[in-house]
Amino acid sequence: MIASAAPQLLVFDVFGTVVDWHGSIAREVRALRAEVDAEAFALAWRAGYQPAMQRVRSGELGWTLIDDLHRLILDQVLQQFRVTDFGEAEKRHLNKAWHRLDPWPDVVAGLTRLKTRHTICTLSNGNIALLTNMAKRAGLPWDCILSAEVFRAYKPDPAVYLGAAKVFDLPPEAVMMVAAHQNDLAAARSCGLQTAYIERPAEFGIKQRKDVSPDPANTRHARDFVDLAAQLGC
Amino acid sequence: MIASAAPQLLVFDVFGTVVDWHGSIAREVRALRAEVDAEAFALAWRAGYQPAMQRVRSGELGWTLIDDLHRLILDQVLQQFRVTDFGEAEKRHLNKAWHRLDPWPDVVAGLTRLKTRHTICTLSNGNIALLTNMAKRAGLPWDCILSAEVFRAYKPDPAVYLGAAKVFDLPPEAVMMVAAHQNDLAAARSCGLQTAYIERPAEFGIKQRKDVSPDPANTRHARDFVDLAAQLGC
Numbered sequence: 338m339i340a341s342a343a344p345q346l347l348v349f350d351v352f353g354t355v356v357d358w359h360g361s362i363a364r365e366v367r368a369l370r371a372e373v374d375a376e377a378f379a380l381a382w383r384a385g386y387q388p389a390m391q392r393v394r395s396g397e398l399g400w401t402l403i404d405d406l407h408r409l410i411l412d413q414v415l416q417q418f419r420v421t422d423f424g425e426a427e428k429r430h431l432n433k434a435w436h437r438l439d440p441w442p443d444v445v446a447g448l449t450r451l452k453t454r455h456t457i458c459t460l461s462n463g464n465i466a467l468l469t470n471m472a473k474r475a476g477l478p479w480d481c482i483l484s485a486e487v488f489r490a491y492k493p494d495p496a497v498y499l500g501a502a503k504v505f506d507l508p509p510e511a512v513m514m515v516a517a518h519q520n521d522l523a524a525a526r527s528c529g530l531q532t533a534y535i536e537r538p539a540e541f542g543i544k545q546r547k548d549v550s551p552d553p554a555n556t557r558h559a560r561d562f563v564d565l566a567a568q569l570g571c
Numbered sequence: 572m573i574a575s576a577a578p579q580l581l582v583f584d585v586f587g588t589v590v591d592w593h594g595s596i597a598r599e600v601r602a603l604r605a606e607v608d609a610e611a612f613a614l615a616w617r618a619g620y621q622p623a624m625q626r627v628r629s630g631e632l633g634w635t636l637i638d639d640l641h642r643l644i645l646d647q648v649l650q651q652f653r654v655t656d657f658g659e660a661e662k663r664h665l666n667k668a669w670h671r672l673d674p675w676p677d678v679v680a681g682l683t684r685l686k687t688r689h690t691i692c693t694l695s696n697g698n699i700a701l702l703t704n705m706a707k708r709a710g711l712p713w714d715c716i717l718s719a720e721v722f723r724a725y726k727p728d729p730a731v732y733l734g735a736a737k738v739f740d741l742p743p744e745a746v747m748m749v750a751a752h753q754n755d756l757a758a759a760r761s762c763g764l765q766t767a768y769i770e771r772p773a774e775f776g777i778k779q780r781k782d783v784s785p786d787p788a789n790t791r792h793a794r795d796f797v798d799l800a801a802q803l804g805c
Contacts, residue, residue: 404740456703466739469690469715481703481716486738504720505700506638 341510341556343569344531347451348460348483348501350492350516351468353540355459355477356438358383360542365434369427373418376542381417385410390462390491400489402464408432435463436470440477441537447562448478450571456480460501460514462491493524502530515565519552526554533557533565575744575790577803578765581685582694582717582735584726584750585702587774589693589711590672592617594776599668603661607652610776615651619644624696624725634723636698642666669697670704674711675771681796682712684805690714694735694748696725727758736764749799753786760788767791767799 352358362379389406392398411432415423423431451457458481459468468482483501490496502509509529516522517537526532533556536549551558559565586592596613623640626632645666649657657665685691692715693702702716717735724730736743743763750756751774756766767790770783785792793799 456707458703464738465715465717469692469739473690473714480707481699483699487721504698505703 341531343454344511344513345456346458346501346505346507346512347455347533348458348498348512348514348530350514350518350521351459351461351463351471352383352435352438353537354515354517354535355444356440356471356475357539358435358438359540361438362434363542365431365437369431370420373420376544378414378418380541381414382407382410385413394491394494402486403435403462404432404464404467407435433470436467437474438471440475441561443561443563445476445478447564447566450566451562451569452478452480454569454571456505458483458501460492460497461485492521495524495528498525498528498530502528513556517549522552522555531556533559535562535565536560575765577688578745578747579690580692580735580739580741580746581689581767582692582732582746582748582764584748584752584755585693585695585697585705586672587771588749588751588769589678590674590705590709591773592669592672593774595672596668597776599665599671603665604654607654610778612648612652614775615648616641616644619647628725628728636720637669637696638666638698638701641669667704670701671708672705674709675795677795677797679710679712681798681800684800685796685803686712686714688803688805690739692717692735694726694731695719726755729758729762732759732762732764736762747790751783756786756789765790767793769796769799770794 349355359379362382363375366373366378367375389410393401411428448457457479459479460483461468462485464486465482465484468484472479472482483504485491485497488496488500498514499509502512510531513531513533514522514525515533515535517535517540519534522532522534534552538546538549540547557565557568559568583589593613596616597609600607600612601609623644627635645662682691691713693713694717695702696719698720699716699718702718706713706716717738719725719731722730722734732748733743736746744765747765747767748756748759749767749769751769751771753768756768760766768786772780772783774781791799791802793802
């Protein structure tokens with residue numbers, strides 16, 4: 338761990354770090370079609386996420402919001418799982434399941450504590466409406482919602498991390514990126530941000546435990562948001 | 572008044588509508604230099620606001636944040652009021668007074684009620700950091716902070732009003748602009764938004780009462796945010 342001055346601004350990855358996409362998507366799929374393997378469906382939908390964003394990053398697709406990328410992937414996954422009886426309204430409803438993801442149990446308590454001494458802000462590839470709807474439903478007390486949509490670039494593009502620091506007129510080292518993904522943190526670190534890793538061992542479900550071992554390059558390594566709040570003296 | 576379906580998204584002008592810029596700026600100026608006419612200083616600073624934005628709208632200035640426009644105007648107003656003994660740190664501190672504006676007394680209670688049935692969001696020419704810092708200090712319970720900064724255009728540019736609807740994937744008529752300024756509402760209305768006028772008779776101080784008479788073109792006319800909440804059934 339590297340000794341650093343206290344960050345003024347904490348920016349948070351959302352999918353997997355704040356909310357349990359796997360459990361939430363599986364729950365909605367299961368409710369719609371009991372015969373589908375809902376956990377596998379959730380994993381397949383999420384597996385399409387990085388390749389879809391890569392099509393935007395590479396310029397193959399113009400700027401496209403996550404809501405629209407989720408829909409492109411959903412249409413493929415429905416085919417893959419041989420679900421052929423979804424109407425347009427049902428597809429739209431299921432696509433919005435990403436607006437209805439549940440937070441991990443420590444999140445609201447942890448954010449509420451962190452907010453007392455820091456500005457807390459999303460920094461997600463999710464679009465603004467998705468993040469706003471999610472926060473309203475789950476009671477996430479963000480001070481501000483920042484998204485790739487504001488910068489028209491997807492993480493790990495440096496424009497996103499540096500853009501957040503610039504919006505708040507702060508040097509990068511006064512900003513801490515909080516995420517459950519080492520690659521997100523590595524990209525933030527290479528822009529000069531502080532980094533905090535959060536253990537989310539069940540991100541991909543309880544059947545496949547995730548490696549959550551510490552990387553000493555991070556400023557902090559925390560079990561969850563309440564642990565991070567304690568480490569930061571909140 | 573025009574009968575309309577309930578709006579899903581309420582977007583709020585901030586300076587004058589949500590917060591009392593005149594009283595707050597005058598208070599800070601008075602605290603720094605008792606000999607300056609603080610109310611006149613506040614009016615002069617605000618009077619520079621529209622002309623400064625016009626320099627951006629016309630293309631004379633490239634995209635410039637309100638924090639930076641406020642500073643350009645402040646330097647002129649300090650000269651105008653013959654205040655010559657401000658150091659750089661004091662100027663920077665005073666410029667940030669716009670991040671520390673107090674809300675009108677009805678605002679927190681009214682927003683809290685409106686939030687129960689609507690998504691509530693800023694739609695201000697103020698920059699994101701300014702609006703975030705203001706909300707954190709004053710306890711404004713926004714669901715989302717949208718700013719001219721996101722759209723890189725200043726109200727009354729249609730890009731701002733239509734941009735807010737697009738972010739939330741809503742038709743303009745499902746969005747209601749809330750403001751204490753008829754010109755802001757007229758521009759929103761010409762983009763298809765619903766409009767609510769809020770009376771803020773003391774916006775320019777108690778010495779010069781403002782005309783707050785209704786315009787029948789608006790969807791709603793409310794005394795304050797609590798009255799608007801009651802009218803919208805919240």
